[in-house]
Amino acid sequence: xxxxxxxxxxxxxxxxxxxxxxxxxxxxxxxxxxxxxxxxxxxxxxxxxxxxxxxxxxxxxxxxxxxxxxxxxxxxxxxxxxxxxxxxxxxxxxxxxxxxxxxxxxxxxxxxxxxxxxxxxxxxxxxxxxxxxxxxxxxxxxxxxxxxxxxxxxxxxxxxxxxxxxxxxxxxxxxxxxxxxxxxxxxxxxxxxxxxxxxxxxxxxxxxxxxxxxxxxxxxxxxxxxxxxxxxxxxxxxxxxxxxxxxxxxxxxxxxxxxxxxxxxxxxxxxxxxxxxxxx
Amino acid sequence: xxxxxxxxxxxxxxxxxxxxxxxxxxxxxxxxxxxxxxxxxxxxxxxxxxxxxxxxxxxxxxxxxxxxxxxxxxxxxxxxxxxxxxxxxxxxxxxxxxxxxxxxxxxxxxxxxxxxxxxxxxxxxxxxxxxxxxxxxxxxxxxxxxxxxxxxxxxxxxxxxxxxxxxxxxxxxxxxxxxxxxxxxxxxxxxxxxxxxxxxxxxxxxxxxxxxxxxxxxxxxxxxxxxxxxxxxxxxxxxxxxxxxxxxxxxxxxxxxxxxxxxxxxxxxxxxxxxxxxxxxxxxxxxxxxxxxxxx
Numbered sequence: 188x189x190x191x192x193x194x195x196x197x198x199x200x201x202x203x204x205x206x207x208x209x210x211x212x213x214x215x216x217x218x219x220x221x222x223x224x225x226x227x228x229x230x231x232x233x234x235x236x237x238x239x240x241x242x243x244x245x246x247x248x249x250x251x252x253x254x255x256x257x258x259x260x261x262x263x264x265x266x267x268x269x270x271x272x273x274x275x276x277x278x279x280x281x282x283x284x285x286x287x288x289x290x291x292x293x294x295x296x297x298x299x300x301x302x303x304x305x306x307x308x309x310x311x312x313x314x315x316x317x318x319x320x321x322x323x324x325x326x327x328x329x330x331x332x333x334x335x336x337x338x339x340x341x342x343x344x345x346x347x348x349x350x351x352x353x354x355x356x357x358x359x360x361x362x363x364x365x366x367x368x369x370x371x372x373x374x375x376x377x378x379x380x381x382x383x384x385x386x387x388x389x390x391x392x393x394x395x396x397x398x399x400x401x402x403x404x405x406x407x408x409x410x411x412x413x414x415x416x417x418x419x420x421x422x423x424x425x426x427x428x429x430x431x432x433x434x435x436x437x438x439x440x441x442x443x444x445x446x447x448x449x450x451x452x453x454x455x456x457x458x459x460x461x462x463x464x465x466x467x
Numbered sequence: 468x469x470x471x472x473x474x475x476x477x478x479x480x481x482x483x484x485x486x487x488x489x490x491x492x493x494x495x496x497x498x499x500x501x502x503x504x505x506x507x508x509x510x511x512x513x514x515x516x517x518x519x520x521x522x523x524x525x526x527x528x529x530x531x532x533x534x535x536x537x538x539x540x541x542x543x544x545x546x547x548x549x550x551x552x553x554x555x556x557x558x559x560x561x562x563x564x565x566x567x568x569x570x571x572x573x574x575x576x577x578x579x580x581x582x583x584x585x586x587x588x589x590x591x592x593x594x595x596x597x598x599x600x601x602x603x604x605x606x607x608x609x610x611x612x613x614x615x616x617x618x619x620x621x622x623x624x625x626x627x628x629x630x631x632x633x634x635x636x637x638x639x640x641x642x643x644x645x646x647x648x649x650x651x652x653x654x655x656x657x658x659x660x661x662x663x664x665x666x667x668x669x670x671x672x673x674x675x676x677x678x679x680x681x682x683x684x685x686x687x688x689x690x691x692x693x694x695x696x697x698x699x700x701x702x703x704x705x706x707x708x709x710x711x712x713x714x715x716x717x718x719x720x721x722x723x724x725x726x727x728x729x730x731x732x733x734x735x736x737x738x739x740x741x742x743x744x745x746x747x748x749x750x751x752x753x754x755x756x757x758x759x760x761x762x763x
Binding site: 370371375376377381389390392463465467 | 545546550553557559561571606
């Protein structure tokens with residue numbers, strides 16, 4: 188029953204995908220409209236689009252061909268503004284991982300300390316509540332001004348947006364460790380360090396992992412916007428660059444890849460979360 | 468008079484209810500002593516502070532007044548000298564049964580070698596009949612098995628005293644009986660000193676040498692201490708055939724049902740909280756004095 192259900196779901200997924208592609212295909216069919224008189228405009232957008240024979244919106248086939256081009260040779264470098272999509276993605280992933288790791292290095296120990304002490308929990312709470320809802324991009328000018336380096340600034344923005352979910356979840360997870368486990372540790376005269384690593388950490392690990400998962404998701408959302416702002420390299424910059432080139436096919440390829448990489452990052456952390464979870 | 472191993476003097480616990488108002492006294496003037504190797508149960512209604520007394524003995528809670536002296540030293544904070552079996556098994560769900568016991572053993576003997584630790588873990592898991600399930604996580608164990616792991620963990624550190632907080636409350640009657648028998652056997656073999664909370668009158672009569680009866684809170688006291696005069700080799704299967712059994716049982720039930728309520732307001736004439744009366748409802752009146760003389 189369950190297996191046939193899964194099969195049906197997969198089948199339905201394919202049907203939905205086929206329908207989507209079909210609608211897309213029909214919507215981008217050449218309309219055969221009258222040519223546009225303005226020659227300046229035709230030069231700008233390409234004669235085919237200007238003549239109205241073909242929409243500027245690429246057809247599924249165009250995108251598939253473009254995608255194949257990218258997949259065939261993802262890592263070329265032909266100049267600062269002409270690099271393979273694989274390289275751009277790698278830049279973005281690198282920044283996300285760096286900013287995220289730095290945030291984890293700060294948030295998890297700090298969250299641990301805050302979670303252990305009700306006094307610190309209450310003292311830090313107003314700051315966290317105010318800083319948490321700030322859009323990470325709002326930090327960008329400040330980062331550019333103080334750091335004076337665009338690449339480092341985007342990493343800083345990733346750092347700041349990954350920080351809060353991890354900090355809040357770690358503090359919450361640590362403060363919510365069941366009283367009875369702590370009492371067991373107390374009656375066994377377990378040293379504070381041993382208690383932290385052998386009781387509190389494993390008990391709070393699922394909550395901490397949830398925070399990390401949320402963080403990495405947000406970081407991946409933010410990196411695209413950050414790179415659009417600072418430019419240079421990265422998938423966000425690639426998207427903006429292709430917008431300037433008016434290559435919708437390339438943009439669609441990038442959108443698809445952003446989705447796939449985001450899913451991959453989420454899946455990796457979901458696996459890790461599964462590894463540290465425990466049934467009660 | 469045997470050597471008093473654990474001595475509780477003038478213990479009280481009160482909470483501030485409202486700012487400036489009088490504090491709520493849960494219990495006060497609690498005095499009792501436990502001898503080495505003795506199994507003592509405490510019975511009373513919810514809210515009389517039994518669990519608080521146990522937590523104070525464990526060092527997990529602080530008394531508002533009075534002292535607890537164990538083995539000539541004042542109890543101030545938790546210690547490896549007192550093993551605790553918690554009401555909810557309190558096993559760590561991310562560790563297997565064996566690792567849960569190992570955590571305790573390593574805490575007790577941090578410098579012990581691997582082989583020694585393994586040997587101790589094996590011994591106590593086998594003792595509670597869980598050798599086969601040692602590598603299972605608590606979620607894979609039944610309620611009774613979890614509680615057994617908790618007992619193995621408490622015994623594994625060879626504490627001077629064992630504190631059991633209603634350890635079998637959540638178990639079905641059948642499982643409870645089996646584990647009670649095991650506990651009885653283990654205590655007889657090891658001569659363990661035990662302080663245990665229970666709600667179950669039969670459990671108290673089966674396991675305990677002395678049963679302390681607590682009156683209802685607030686202002687609860689130890690009303691009397693019932694000496695279990697049944698032979699020590701009693702078992703679950705034959706205990707109810709002993710004529711003393713019903714006499715003791717009726718006495719306990721009578722206390723819980725009616726006397727515990729009125730005791731706090733109107734203690735019987737001559738009641739001295741420093742020396743709660745020792746009673747032997749199991750014996751005919753004439754033998755009582757004799758038996759008590761032998762006991763004290």
